[in-house]
Amino acid sequence: xxxxxxxxxxxxxxxxxxxxxxxxxxxxxxxxxxxxxxxxxxxxxxxxxxxxxxxxxxxxxxxxxxxxxxxxxxxxxxxxxx
Amino acid sequence: xxxxxxxxxxxxxxxxxxxxxxxxxxxxxxxxxxxxxxxxxxxxxxxxxxxxxxxxxxxxxxxxxxxxxxxxxxxxxxxxxxxxxxxxxxxxxxxxxxxxxxxxxxxxxxxxxxxxxxxxxxxxxxxxxxxxxxxxxxxxxxxxxxxxxxxxxxxxxxxxxxxxxxxxxxxxxxxxxxxxxxxxxxxxxxxxxxxxxxxxxxxxxxxxxxxxxxxxxxxxxxxx
Numbered sequence: 001x002x003x004x005x006x007x008x009x010x011x012x013x014x015x016x017x018x019x020x021x022x023x024x025x026x027x028x029x030x031x032x033x034x035x036x037x038x039x040x041x042x043x044x045x046x047x048x049x050x051x052x053x054x055x056x057x058x059x060x061x062x063x064x065x066x067x068x069x070x071x072x073x074x075x076x077x078x079x080x081x082x
Numbered sequence: 083x084x085x086x087x088x089x090x091x092x093x094x095x096x097x098x099x100x101x102x103x104x105x106x107x108x109x110x111x112x113x114x115x116x117x118x119x120x121x122x123x124x125x126x127x128x129x130x131x132x133x134x135x136x137x138x139x140x141x142x143x144x145x146x147x148x149x150x151x152x153x154x155x156x157x158x159x160x161x162x163x164x165x166x167x168x169x170x171x172x173x174x175x176x177x178x179x180x181x182x183x184x185x186x187x188x189x190x191x192x193x194x195x196x197x198x199x200x201x202x203x204x205x206x207x208x209x210x211x212x213x214x215x216x217x218x219x220x221x222x223x224x225x226x227x228x229x230x231x232x233x234x235x236x237x238x239x240x241x242x243x244x245x246x247x248x249x250x251x252x253x254x255x256x257x258x259x260x261x262x263x264x265x266x267x268x269x270x271x272x273x274x275x276x277x278x279x280x281x282x283x284x285x286x287x288x289x290x291x292x293x294x295x296x297x298x299x300x301x302x303x304x305x306x
Contacts, residue, residue: 013231015184015227015229015255017187017188018185018189021189067138069139069142071181072184072229
């Protein structure tokens with residue numbers, strides 16, 4: 001079985017009001033000195049068999065087409081188990 | 083003058099959009115997301131709602147519905163397409179319009195009667211308005227903040243592709259108060275507020291929304 005992790009984050013220049021709200025909550029709960037919180041998405045994708053180059057290429061393409069919106073988001077793809 | 087209204091799983095405003103089409107004098111045709119046939123319509127409305135539960139990103143999954151390939155092909159060929167709210171999000175995800183819609187900057191869902199200024203009266207959906215005309219139609223969204231990079235925003239403004247701007251307040255943090263935009267050709271329009279809810283005095287704050295639908299009917303009519 002292959003396992004691939006895709007992390008999606010808003011681009012740095014895009015306002016993240018959810019992250020800002022979490023930052024405020026952390027401060028209210030007593031954590032001092034939080035200068036920034038950015039909230040993203042974490043996908044754990046499991047596939048049967050080995051991750052061949054065709055499926056790896058398809059995953060890379062779909063991470064940019066479906067899992068993230070390149071207008072506002074960046075993604076990183078990590079193969080955990082090939 | 084057949085105007086198709088697409089229903090996705092989670093669409094809310096498809097009935098109101100079809101009703102607006104009929105009140106404006108057109109024939110509304112119900113289109114289904116899983117269908118790959120536009121059934122001969124002259125224009126398409128992508129209505130508001132929460133297609134596919136807004137999972138992943140608003141409009142991200144609807145973009146890949148079978149009907150959308152037909153809508154994208156038709157739009158590229160000049161067919162008028164209006165995306166309202168969730169429909170606007172779908173048009174951006176489909177890359178028929180630039181930019182993206184993000185979470186309201188204040189994080190709250192907002193529902194109000196919103197004043198707008200119409201800034202483009204040449205698109206397929208806005209010829210019934212006067213330049214600079216102010217209208218009031220309902221706005222209701224959680225992820226209505228229009229964002230794009232500065233170069234894209236400059237191009238949209240320079241080419242007169244900002245359809246409408248928010249007046250009095252910016253309800254969702256949209257850059258440069260943008261409420262709606264169109265593509266280069268002017269046949270594809272995305273609008274965050276809801277003209278289909280302002281077509282009858284009984285239920286709407288005004289009947290200002292009718293203009294979007296009469297615009298496309300006059301255009302479709304004159305081309306025949």
